[in-house]
Amino acid sequence: MAKITLAKGLNAGIRKAMENDPKVLVMGEDVGKLGGVFRITDGLQKDFGEDRVIDSPLAESGILGTAVGMAMRGYRPVCEIQFDGFVYPAYDQIVSQVAKIHFRSQGKVTMPIVVRIPFGGGIGAVEHHSESPEAQFAHTPGLKVVACSNPVDGYWMIQQAIACDDPVIFLEPKRQYHADKAELDESTTPQPLFTSRVVREGSDLTLLAYGPMVKTAMASAEAAATEGKSIEVIDLRTLSPLDLAPVFASVRKTGRAVVAHEAHVNLGMGAEVASRITEACFYSLESPVLRVGGFDTPYPPSRIEEQWLPDLDRVLDAVDRSLAF
Template structure:
């Protein structure tokens, strides 16, 4: 099991996909000669040519529209959006066309497009480079929305997403691109739409995804050392559809739940997750489901992002409030 950075795990996943299926294409701004702004596509154009690894114009709407046409003709395009906040020019193509074509055609036309989006803050960037906009796409029926948190999932979830017949929004937490971890050579048994219990516990369930998974694991370790509390941390992985079976099974055992994400709290995924957990686990809960998220403001200048983003202390504060209920 080689140890790779998350960025390199994605790169090797793309390489396998390009080798295995001649219909697979990589498209996006600077994905060719530059190798992507985070070097995820480094070396791919050199090895597979500029007809399969394509530097697109600075026009996200055109990029996704072209990918939709290619998918209808039988190709499997993988589009890279340079930063999360740059996806908005393509929003109409995604929610009005990509998400709707399969239903509109009665299931006869598949559009297996994967849109890779670096997401979230934590790298000292600014607005449009640090946003968490997953709720827009999770609200859109017809799209799968997933988010990896570690090299193993980055590699294999990407390969599962590209071989799916559904359009997939594939989020990559940019603050974790350089985190290292083992990547197995054999495909894992966990399906693309299944959550993963990354730290078992008995006292409280923490539901999270993406860049916040490691933050929550750090909080769980601190809670165990300081108070002897055993927090169960679950990486949701799939944001649409949600794996409610795994999450509700956990909450029924622990009786307490905290949901953590970087996106602003108001109308964020935490609200949907919290409501669904409450409906399914009402008679098992010892306290309300609590949320920890970004503030309801535009993303701040880089020097203030540490105050904006959830951290270990804010997660532990929510844990304390749950036990004080």
């Protein structure tokens, strides 16, 4: 078994999908010769050719708009948006076309398009390179939205997203790309794509996270354990649809929940999750569901981003407030 990074996991996953289905195409800015600015598509153009790994003009709406046409012709485009903050020029095509064509056609036309977006902060980047736009897509009917948090999930989830007949916004925690390695056993059967997962069991509080915050949540649970607090951590993995059955089961057990994400708290995923937990687990709750996330400001200059991003201490602060309620 090989130890791989998230970047390698995604790369291997896309490669596998391209080997399995000749209709799978990769499109985006710098995805070809360069292999993407994060090297996620490294080597793919060399092996699959320029017709299947397409360096596009620098126009995000153009990438998504042409992907729609290719999907109508029977292809399965995997579009890379170079950075989260650059997805907005494509927003109209994603929201008004990609998301709605299946509905508009009463199911006659499918849109098997994957939009890969490196998201989240913590890499010391300039403006527009560190955002977390997931709620805007999860709010859009017709799209499915998932976020991977580790190399093994990256390998499986990207293949499952490409195989899905619906458009999938695929969020990749960019600061994890070349960070932690994990062992990939390709012989195992992956968990279905649109499901969440309990990644650490506990009994005092349920901590929910996805993407880059899963690592922070795990570290927080570890730290809390040294103080005798038992935290259950769930990696949500799928943001639309949400898979909350495991979350409800957990909250009914612990009576407390904290949701953590890098995105702004106002109208973020945490708000939806908190609302659903309250509806489903009202009589089990010992305290209000709390949210930890980015403040309701634009993403700050990078020298202060570590203060802005919810870290272990801010997560533990919310955990403490919940336990003390």
